[in-house]
Amino acid sequence: MASLTIDNVTKSYGQTQVLKGINIAIEKGEFLILVGPSGCGKSTLMNSIAGLEDVTGGRILIGDADITQAAPKDRDIAMVFQSYALYPNMSVRENIAFGLEIRKVPKAEREQEVQRVSSLLQIEPLLDRKPGQLSGGQRQRVAMGRALARRPKLYLFDEPLSNLDAKLRVEMRTEIKKLHQRLGTTIVYVTHDQIEAMTLADRIAVMRGGELLQLGTPQEIYDNPVNKFVAGFMGSPAMNFVPCTLVAGDNGIGVEVTDGNGNPSWLPVPNAGRLGGYVGKQVILGVRPEMITDPVPHKADEVMVRHVPMQVLVTEPTGADTMLVTELNGVEINCRINPGYSTPVGEVVSLMFDMAKVVFFDPQTEERIDRG
Ligand SMILES: Nc1ncnc2c1ncn2[C@@H]1O[C@H](COP(=O)(O)OP(=O)(O)O)[C@@H](O)[C@H]1O
Numbered sequence: 001m002a003s004l005t006i007d008n009v010t011k012s013y014g015q016t017q018v019l020k021g022i023n024i025a026i027e028k029g030e031f032l033i034l035v036g037p038s039g040c041g042k043s044t045l046m047n048s049i050a051g052l053e054d055v056t057g058g059r060i061l062i063g064d065a066d067i068t069q070a071a072p073k074d075r076d077i078a079m080v081f082q083s084y085a086l087y088p089n090m091s092v093r094e095n096i097a098f099g100l101e102i103r104k105v106p107k108a109e110r111e112q113e114v115q116r117v118s119s120l121l122q123i124e125p126l127l128d129r130k131p132g133q134l135s136g137g138q139r140q141r142v143a144m145g146r147a148l149a150r151r152p153k154l155y156l157f158d159e160p161l162s163n164l165d166a167k168l169r170v171e172m173r174t175e176i177k178k179l180h181q182r183l184g185t186t187i188v189y190v191t192h193d194q195i196e197a198m199t200l201a202d203r204i205a206v207m208r209g210g211e212l213l214q215l216g217t218p219q220e221i222y223d224n225p226v227n228k229f230v231a232g233f234m235g236s237p238a239m240n241f242v243p244c245t246l247v248a249g250d251n252g253i254g255v256e257v258t259d260g261n262g263n264p265s266w267l268p269v270p271n272a273g274r275l276g277g278y279v280g281k282q283v284i285l286g287v288r289p290e291m292i293t294d295p296v297p298h299k300a301d302e303v304m305v306r307h308v309p310m311q312v313l314v315t316e317p318t319g320a321d322t323m324l325v326t327e328l329n330g331v332e333i334n335c336r337i338n339p340g341y342s343t344p345v346g347e348v349v350s351l352m353f354d355m356a357k358v359v360f361f362d363p364q365t366e367e368r369i370d371r372g
């Protein structure tokens, strides 16, 4: 295993720059997840690391070795793509061993490796089948096994689970996490599934339009996003964005909000000191659905907690929680409610706002304005 350094990497196709200077230092053994909207350059970056694309500028290092100009076969990287191709005429065993065979690994050692990865991925009973005799999920495991049969310096996974159905994705996600815990491998992994990103990553890199917007632990990205885009990208249902005016009142700095019936409430803001310049101005309040709940007694006395009467527009039971849609300052917002709390549609109910973790954005630039 080795570290990976992506040093100011740019990539252009003709006049179009699709990577605009990416800098990421990935530690040995780290699980890094790349997320971002379709077309933002994730695969281009992966292919550049693998050597399947030439970069236009910058350097890529594995450990201390500059591999920017190295041929793909000399980079010692194993890669699993979304659309993996198994050799249809070879058995599972031969598919897994093939990469070792072309690297002239001796037969006994090849067999040992096939044994090791097939036990790891629980595909031992399938070793003598052909790919055509496997389900989609089993084929995906074989593709994974083929990559894992080697001990390369680095693994690259580009949306490896996106062709699988929901249940299998969850199973494979757990298996990949176990694999990483067991082998301590350095992994760069692309996904558009934010649960995958949150659960697997040591750190998440959020990209947009060929740029790296934020690099941090899942919790940092979730709790302390650098801008409205990152805030809205991670989390489901997404963070609520409420336009409001920051006001200085007798109790300090806060925001005024009005529910769908025109009832105003005042809500305190944390880190008010950082927001001084915005008093009297429009800001965007970012509040996650789980911070607006049914009233829970154990939080009632916290300084950042307020009870607000809100009209129920829609309820969406999910079993564990009920998502409640209401309106604040003219926009619909999602709240996460205990299913035991009565929320009849059309009625006004009391909801608890925990303002301790809210964030604020500039309405023009959409950048965070309260970040420490
Ligand atoms: N060979 C190519 N020629 C021209 N443009 C390309 C080529 N490959 C990718 N692109 C463009 O580069 C951008 C990034 O693509 P890609 O890395 O595949 O995005 P992602 O994997 O994040 O969805 C896209 O706008 C895509 O159209």
Ligand SMILES: [Mg+2]
Pocket (backbone or CB within 6 Å): 042, 043, 044
């Ligand atoms: Mg892609």
